[in-house]
Amino acid sequence: MEIQLKNITKTYDGEVLKGISLTICQGDYISITGRSGSGKTTLLKIIGLLEQPTEGEVIIDGIKSADLWKDELADIRRQKIGFIFQDYFLLENLSALDNILLPGLLEKQEGSRVKSRAYELSQYLEIEEKLLKKYPKELSGGEKQRIAIVRALMNDPDILLADEPTGNLDEKNQEKVQSILKRLHEKERKTILLVTHDMEFAKTSKKHYNLINGKLVTGTP
Numbered sequence: 001m002e003i004q005l006k007n008i009t010k011t012y013d014g015e016v017l018k019g020i021s022l023t024i025c026q027g028d029y030i031s032i033t034g035r036s037g038s039g040k041t042t043l044l045k046i047i048g049l050l051e052q053p054t055e056g057e058v059i060i061d062g063i064k065s066a067d068l069w070k071d072e073l074a075d076i077r078r079q080k081i082g083f084i085f086q087d088y089f090l091l092e093n094l095s096a097l098d099n100i101l102l103p104g105l106l107e108k109q110e111g112s113r114v115k116s117r118a119y120e121l122s123q124y125l126e127i128e129e130k131l132l133k134k135y136p137k138e139l140s141g142g143e144k145q146r147i148a149i150v151r152a153l154m155n156d157p158d159i160l161l162a163d164e165p166t167g168n169l170d171e172k173n174q175e176k177v178q179s180i181l182k183r184l185h186e187k188e189r190k191t192i193l194l195v196t197h198d199m200e201f202a203k204t205s206k207k208h209y210n211l212i213n214g215k216l217v218t219g220t221p
């Protein structure tokens, strides 16, 4: 999947993004850093089709997102984009396994197929089977984030959008998540777009941008 941003602006109270153009090609690993409030999450939401730009175009595989219906945008989000967040967004009253299975089951995919993919991916991310029975409150931050990554991978998305995925983790788990993203990029050819405060983490990407005054500035991490 190729995502093109053309001269994107976003205005809330003030102008947060001021003319951003960027092409994200299949297989890219891009990191974006920037000070708090600079608009990183806003940009990620626009790329993930969760938010509309005020001006400018988001073009997905040659099709302008503004020309698509809400349902079509939701289909692209579900089928092609995986989201990973700092706060994991696991449902507390579901086991880790059910959290992973829920999106697929909501889409009425066949239960046994969804389940075997969940186990396969959990094994790939070295999540012990016994962890899958636990509830989020019984899991460490690192475990929760790995469960959230499995959930993001269930539909085999082309691109993973990761918003501060190591923000709440200790050093050991930060390294674990970093190496998982690296492996998904190198071995599975996933496109990765990473927002992080952590310059060391940004260094592991192939292209790095700094978001300054609403514009992307090429940086060498």
Ligand SMILES: Nc1ncnc2c1ncn2[C@@H]1O[C@H](COP(=O)(O)OP(=O)(O)OP(=O)(O)O)[C@@H](O)[C@H]1O
Pocket: 012, 013, 016, 034, 035, 036, 037, 038, 039, 040, 041, 042, 043
């Ligand atoms: N839905 C919204 N309504 C109004 N203002 C918003 C909204 N979302 C974000 N903003 C504002 O836009 C600016 C950019 O926010 P954003 O969350 O994109 O920054 P960020 O770089 O991700 O920050 P952080 O690193 O602290 O997470 C902030 O000033 C924020 O208050």
